[in-house]
Structure formats: C-alpha cells, structure tokens
Amino acid sequence: MGIRLHDGSRIGVVGGGPAGSLCAYFLLTFARRMDLNLCLDIYEPRDFTQTGPDGCNMCGGIVSESLVQALAGEGIGLPPSVVQRGIDSYVLCTAGNRVRIDTPSKEKRIAAVHRGGGPRDLREVKWGGLDGYLLTRARELGAVVVPARVSDVGWDNGRPQVHLQNTSYTYDLLIGASGVNSAGWQLYEKLGLRSRRPDTTRAYITELPMDEESITRHFGSSMHVFLFDIPRLDFAAIIPKGDFLTVCLLGQDVDRELIIAFFNSPAVKNCFPAAWNQVQGICRCAPRINVREATVPYMDRVVLVGDCGVTRLYKDGIGAAYRTAKAAARTAVFSGVSAHDFRRHYWPLYRSIAGDNRFGRLIFAIIHRIKAIEPLRRGVMRMAALEQAGPAGDRPMSIVLWDLFTGSAPYREVFFLTLAPRFVARFLWQSARAAGSACAGEERSRSMHEGALGKEYTDAEAICRQGEPGNVPPRAEPERGTGSTQEALSAGQPLSGSGVRVPGLSPRLGGPIASTPLTLRFLPWKRCQTEGGDVMTRKTWRLTVLAAVLLGGVAFAVSLLPGPTAAQATRTVYMAAVEPKGGTGVSQEAFPNPSLLPAGGGYVLKAPDNTGRWEVSTYQWQPSFIVVNQGEQVTLEIIGINGAEHVSSLPPYVDKFTVKRGQLTKVTFTTSRAGIFPIVCVSHQPSMTGALVVLPK
Incomplete structure (x- = not known):
C-alpha cells in the first residue's frame, strides 16, 4: 500500500531557491484543489533582500520568455520590479567577426534578473531578486519560511526529522532543494539515500558596474556570447542588466588563467569603452554547477528537486527547477510519497532531463571541434549573418544558436535539427566559401615585422599595372592566390574577390588610397592568411575537408533513418x-434579474429559497x-x-x-x-x- 498525504500532513523543504519555492507553491496549490490542508516549512538561512553574498544564489540570472509565460500560466507573473532588462537578441562574437541574432519569433524573448538583492556594496536597490519574489509567492499560499540552517537529519518512527540548533521537527515528506553549493548532500546520505552525488565543475560569475546609459549604448538589449578557441571554455557570455553587466564563464574548472585569457581577448575588449577595466568586478564568485545528475533522487518520504538532483547542462537551470519542482509536487499530492510513487511519476521527467544532457555534452564536444577549425567557425558566422539578412522564416542556424544559448529547446531537438540534410548542406557550403576566401587572402601588415617577404608601398606609389605578371612561385603550375594582375585586379572589380587584399585601399580601383603604408603580397597555397589572423596550411584544409565529409556522411545516414519519434517531448x-459559488439573503442583497446573465449554461442564478437565500455560480x-x-x-x-x-x-x-x-x-x-x-x-x-x-x- 502506498504512502499518502492527508489533512494535517507536514512537509519540510530544505532550501528556498527557485526549486524549493516553486515546489512549495505547487504543493500548496495542488493541495487546495484536493481540499487537502498541508503544513509546509521552508528552511532558508539567507535573506534574499540583502545585497552581496548574503542574499545571492550565484547564478547568471537568465529566464527564457517561454518560462516567464509558463510561470504566468501557473499564476506567477514576474513583475517589472524583478525583470531588469528584456533581452531581444544575441551578438555572437568570434576572434575576428560578430553577428547579431534576433529572436526567431516574438515569443522567444528572455529576461535578465538578479537572483538576490544585487551585487555587494550596492548603494541603491532598484530591483527585487527573483528568489525573494518566488519565496514570497509560496509564503502567500501559507508556507512558513524558517530563517535557519538545517544542521542534521534523522528518522522518527519512519518519518524524516530535521534538526536545528536547538530543536527538531518531524515531517511526512522532506523535499531536498539545497543545490550543489551547500552541504545538503551530507544530510540526504544520512537519511540513507543511496545515490551517486551530482558531478560538478567550477564556473565564474562577476558583476561589472556600468551606468544604464553606457550599457544601452555599448551592449543594448543584446546578450553577447563568445565562441573562442580557448581550452576548457565551453560557454562565455556578457549579460546586460540594469546598472551592471554579468559575465559568465562555463567550462571545465574555470581558473584564473582561463579568466585572464578571456578578458584579454580583443573581441571582448572591443565590447567595452576605451580604458575600461573589465576584470575588476565588484562582486564575483566561482560556484559549482551540476554537470551530471544524481543517480537516484528519491526514497520513501524524501525527494530531491532542482540542481541537487538534475538540471539542464550549462543552461536554463531555473527552467529545470520549475519542471522538477512541479513534477515532484504533483506526484506527492495526487499519487503518494513512497519510492514507488516517485519512481512511477517523477522519475520519467527526471530521466528525460538527464538523457537530454547527453545530447548536450555531444553538442558541446562538436562545438569545441568547430572552434578549433577556422573555416568551420567562419562558416557558422557566415550562415548566421546571411540568415539574419534574409527572410525571417528560413533561419535554421539562427534557431539552433538561439536555442543553444537560451536553453529554450531540448538539446535533443537542437542536435537533430543540425543533422537535417538542408542544414548540413548550407553549413558545408558556407564553410567551403570561408575556406576559399581565406586562401585568397594576404598577410596583414604585421607580417612585415615578422621576417615575411614583400614590399611596403607609400602614398601615390604605383602598386601594379594591368597585364603585369603576379608573384608566381617557381613551380610547374601556378597555385591558388597567384596569377596575372590582369585577373587579380581587373578594372572596377572588388579586390577582396580577386585573390588580392590591400588594407586601407578602396574596394574599387578608382577609389582613394589610404594615407597609411600598404602591404601587397601574393601568397602560394602553402601559406594563406585567414581573416582571423591565423595561417591556413594544407593540413588545416585537409582537416576542414575531412570534417565536412564526416558531417555530410552523418547527415546522409540520419536522413535514411526514421524520424526521432522517441525524442518527442x-x-x-x-x-x-x-x-465556484456564492450566496446571500434577500434581506442583505436584492435578488438580481436572471435575464441579465448571458445564456449558455455557464452562469447559474438560483432563486431565493423559503429562507430568502439565493446563490450564484459559474x-x-x-x-x-x-x-x-x-x-x-x-x-x-x-x-x-x-x-x-x-x-x-x-x-x-x-x-x-x-x-x-x-x-x-x-x-x-x-x-x-x-x-x-x-x-x-x-x-x-x-x-x-x-x-x-x-x-x-
């Protein structure tokens, strides 16, 4: 026989973050529907109205608009006092390029929030925190917030017992929502939960102060995401908020060396005003993040929700907290609180999130490969840029990048979308064009200071004349990037498309010459300059072709398989x-005219009885x-x-x-x-x- 909650059952929630607050909210909401009276306590030692570490849950603070709408459907609308800035686009930055990616549809806006009261030393608190707001909503339904830390746990006649410093309380159900940045797992293991703890890694979050006007001028309403070939860095972003910029670095044990490498990148420095010291954030932390789920998140009368159990890999942690909290609450109220009940009704959702993360790990492994191969990286940028300039309904790369950055869609969907033959064909074509344009490039002027051969031209000096031979190496056949200047510099044709690039020169031959010294070099195939500044060799080209062939083969093989029906959410x-009903007596209120109510049976007006009482219902x-x-x-x-x-x-x-x-x-x-x-x-x-x-x- 199962273990059921009943009138007067007591529930304890360890942790008052989004997972704990939402679980309490749904428990009390579902209980009301079942006419069930529950007593619920939330143990949260932090005060989320405080600034700095005392009120912070160490998170980047991004909420997707789909989650905002889902919460609104549950009766939890996020007020403007919590949402500091609406993010309507992303700017994807690489070492040499950037592209703005607008929302694929109007419903996919996202919100930037602070989890607590704000960064340390904040002089004026203009916005409230998300965690404090959600905790308040649970309190409004009857939850009791206990500002104390749970020091120990045990069992009392088959029920979990919570020990505080001077007292203890016994519950019919204990919810673990303490995250991975606390000692909560030691408590659950003392209760006898036999499970592997979640695997974690270190992230880095810092808050950079900047006035709202400057943030709007330099960042606007765009979250800046960086695709750098930096070892161990999986994801980097700068999130504009009210008076702060939140910088998030996610990867494999982010350390000081990786942080310095990121901030020293020219692409990052170019985002900020001149002479701005980006590294000096007034508030920074290195929280642990869940990268692999706990194996068993439940036992009789105990269940784990949020990232102390499972969460989305690197993204949408608040969304995962919402989903696990609601599923656990639904199971407890409508089915029971035994291990069998949780295994039957809570475990499928938990397992689906964990399974989706396996696709996420595969996607990030592929991203690492793409970041390391310049033509593929540029192919991503070219494809996204062309989509943003084209029709709004045909933007597969933009949708993939948006869903990947926001966590708006499961990783499984993102992965299979990238294997669509049309997507792969476009990506390979743009990567091939990027590789071709790179090999038609020339060394930057800095190459003259590195011992490279070439000639430096001054103002008004003739560079070449039509019909003259180009810089052909002594080989039997000319290589790419060589040939006659009649082909390379035909009158009126853009230089960038002819295998020659002259920095500072007008795109057309009739244009003015820049006043700075110019460098003109014809390069053989073995040494071709890419726009990012790296030299492409035959080996790099072969790796690009090999990657393209492998991606094409995988896409073709997948296209022959039946659709991923098992992946359907x-x-x-x-x-x-x-x-709902209401009633009164004719002595207090006159009986209204029934003909004024619309027909259809949705509204019922019951005439006064012999005592004069009348009722209305809908x-x-x-x-x-x-x-x-x-x-x-x-x-x-x-x-x-x-x-x-x-x-x-x-x-x-x-x-x-x-x-x-x-x-x-x-x-x-x-x-x-x-x-x-x-x-x-x-x-x-x-x-x-x-x-x-x-x-x-």
Whole structure:
C-alpha cells in the first residue's frame, strides 16, 4: 500500500531557491484543489533582500520568455520590479567577426534578473531578486519560511526529522532543494539515500558596474556570447542588466588563467569603452554547477528537486527547477510519497532531463571541434549573418544558436535539427566559401615585422599595372592566390574577390588610397592568411575537408533513418472542472434579474429559497490558461468536481471529449500547430472556456 498525504500532513523543504519555492507553491496549490490542508516549512538561512553574498544564489540570472509565460500560466507573473532588462537578441562574437541574432519569433524573448538583492556594496536597490519574489509567492499560499540552517537529519518512527540548533521537527515528506553549493548532500546520505552525488565543475560569475546609459549604448538589449578557441571554455557570455553587466564563464574548472585569457581577448575588449577595466568586478564568485545528475533522487518520504538532483547542462537551470519542482509536487499530492510513487511519476521527467544532457555534452564536444577549425567557425558566422539578412522564416542556424544559448529547446531537438540534410548542406557550403576566401587572402601588415617577404608601398606609389605578371612561385603550375594582375585586379572589380587584399585601399580601383603604408603580397597555397589572423596550411584544409565529409556522411545516414519519434517531448497537465459559488439573503442583497446573465449554461442564478437565500455560480476550467511547446505530446488529465457532465472540445486537436463528476478524463494529442486554441465546454458557455497556448519551435 502506498504512502499518502492527508489533512494535517507536514512537509519540510530544505532550501528556498527557485526549486524549493516553486515546489512549495505547487504543493500548496495542488493541495487546495484536493481540499487537502498541508503544513509546509521552508528552511532558508539567507535573506534574499540583502545585497552581496548574503542574499545571492550565484547564478547568471537568465529566464527564457517561454518560462516567464509558463510561470504566468501557473499564476506567477514576474513583475517589472524583478525583470531588469528584456533581452531581444544575441551578438555572437568570434576572434575576428560578430553577428547579431534576433529572436526567431516574438515569443522567444528572455529576461535578465538578479537572483538576490544585487551585487555587494550596492548603494541603491532598484530591483527585487527573483528568489525573494518566488519565496514570497509560496509564503502567500501559507508556507512558513524558517530563517535557519538545517544542521542534521534523522528518522522518527519512519518519518524524516530535521534538526536545528536547538530543536527538531518531524515531517511526512522532506523535499531536498539545497543545490550543489551547500552541504545538503551530507544530510540526504544520512537519511540513507543511496545515490551517486551530482558531478560538478567550477564556473565564474562577476558583476561589472556600468551606468544604464553606457550599457544601452555599448551592449543594448543584446546578450553577447563568445565562441573562442580557448581550452576548457565551453560557454562565455556578457549579460546586460540594469546598472551592471554579468559575465559568465562555463567550462571545465574555470581558473584564473582561463579568466585572464578571456578578458584579454580583443573581441571582448572591443565590447567595452576605451580604458575600461573589465576584470575588476565588484562582486564575483566561482560556484559549482551540476554537470551530471544524481543517480537516484528519491526514497520513501524524501525527494530531491532542482540542481541537487538534475538540471539542464550549462543552461536554463531555473527552467529545470520549475519542471522538477512541479513534477515532484504533483506526484506527492495526487499519487503518494513512497519510492514507488516517485519512481512511477517523477522519475520519467527526471530521466528525460538527464538523457537530454547527453545530447548536450555531444553538442558541446562538436562545438569545441568547430572552434578549433577556422573555416568551420567562419562558416557558422557566415550562415548566421546571411540568415539574419534574409527572410525571417528560413533561419535554421539562427534557431539552433538561439536555442543553444537560451536553453529554450531540448538539446535533443537542437542536435537533430543540425543533422537535417538542408542544414548540413548550407553549413558545408558556407564553410567551403570561408575556406576559399581565406586562401585568397594576404598577410596583414604585421607580417612585415615578422621576417615575411614583400614590399611596403607609400602614398601615390604605383602598386601594379594591368597585364603585369603576379608573384608566381617557381613551380610547374601556378597555385591558388597567384596569377596575372590582369585577373587579380581587373578594372572596377572588388579586390577582396580577386585573390588580392590591400588594407586601407578602396574596394574599387578608382577609389582613394589610404594615407597609411600598404602591404601587397601574393601568397602560394602553402601559406594563406585567414581573416582571423591565423595561417591556413594544407593540413588545416585537409582537416576542414575531412570534417565536412564526416558531417555530410552523418547527415546522409540520419536522413535514411526514421524520424526521432522517441525524442518527442511529453507534457501532462492536470485540470479540474469546478463550479465556484456564492450566496446571500434577500434581506442583505436584492435578488438580481436572471435575464441579465448571458445564456449558455455557464452562469447559474438560483432563486431565493423559503429562507430568502439565493446563490450564484459559474462553471470554469482550473487552470484555464495552459502553455505548451509546439511538437509536444500533451495529455490533459481532467477531474470532474462540479457538474454532472461537461461535453467539450479543443479544436483543431480534439473534436469532442466529456468530463464527468468524480471521473478522470484523459485527452492526448500532439501540438503540431502553434497558436492559441480554445478549450470549450459547449454545455456551459461562455464562462467555461480556457486557452491552450502553443509556443512555436
């Protein structure tokens, strides 16, 4: 027999971050639907209204707009006092290029927040923190926040017991939401949880002060992401907020050497005003982040949520906290709190996040290879830049990069999107063009100071004349980048496309000559200058071709396989058909005119009885606003509470379904189309109409 919660059951939550607060919120919300009275305590020693480390949860503070909308659908709307800046684009930066990537669709905006009260030594607090806001919402539903640290745990007659400094409390269910930057795992192991701890690595986060006007001028509303070939660096970003820039470095044990290498990069320095010292942040930390899940996140009366169990790899940690918190709360209230219940109803979601992270590790391994090969790196930039200049509906590389940076889509979807034959063909073509243009380049003027051969030209000196031979090496056949100047410098043709590049010269021969000294060099195939400043050799070219062939082969093989049906995301939404009522007596309020209410059966006005009491009621879906993603398999599990029967439809997905009192109706469909679709009970109109919001991919 399972272990169920009942009226008066006590629940303890260790940790008041997003995972703990959201789990408490959903536990109390679901309990109300079941007329279940729970006593819930949240143990959180930090004060999230404080600035600096005392109120910080050590996070970059990015919330995707899809998560903002999902929280709004749950009754948790993030106010402007929490969201410091709306991010509407990304700027992808490499060593020699940058490209702005706008949101693939208007729904994919993201929000920049602070987790706590703000960085240390903050003189004026203009915004509230996300963690404090979520904790307040849980408190409004009846949660009790205990500002104390749990020092020990144990068992009391088969129930988990929490020990504080001077007292102890016993609970029917204990929620572990302490993250990986605390000693919480020692407590869970004392309870007997037999599981491998999460694997972690070090990240680096710093807050750089800058006035709001300067942030808007230099960064705008764009999050800057850097694709550098720096060992051990997987992801680097600068996030503009109110009066601060948040810098996040993620990778394999980020240390001082890696941090200095990042900030010394010219691409990073060019983002800031002149003479700006980027390294000197007023608040910085090196938190541990979860990179591999705990193997078993539950036992009887104990369950782990958030990143002390599983989270998204490098991205969308708050989104993972939301999903695990809701799944654990749903299991506890509707199914039970035994290990069997959690294994049946919580484990599938937990396992899906962990499985998706395996695709994430594969994607980041591929990114490391792309960063190390200049033509492939430039191919990414060229493809994204061309998409941003083209039609809005055909931007596969932009969508891949956006979903990868924001965590808006599962890694599995991103991976299979990159294997689409059309995507691979475009990427290989742009990489090949990047490789070709690199080999047609010339050494920068700095090569003259490195012992390289060539001639330095001064103002008004003739560089070459039409028909003269080029700098052909003594070989049987000319190589790329050599030949006659009649081919290279045909009148009126852009120099950059002719195998010759002259820094400072106008793109067309008739243009003015720059006043600075110029360098003109014809290079053989063995030594061709790339735009990023690195020299491409035959070996690099061969590696590029090999990578292209391998990617093409993998894409062709995948195209022959059936579609990844197993990768389809699933979502279960729990609803109820309810009838809120109110009433009074004619001695207090006159009975209203029933004809003023709209017809359709959605509103019911009951005439006064022999005591003079009259009632009014309405039929509704609860919740009535549901947010899902396009392509998901959605199941609505609807319990009938009030009303004998509700004949309903959800066009175009479901033509008809019926919800009856005391029975659970399951409606399953796949959200193939994006948009807003009505959930209509035809027998109780107009009030019993909900909305299914399907966010586009």
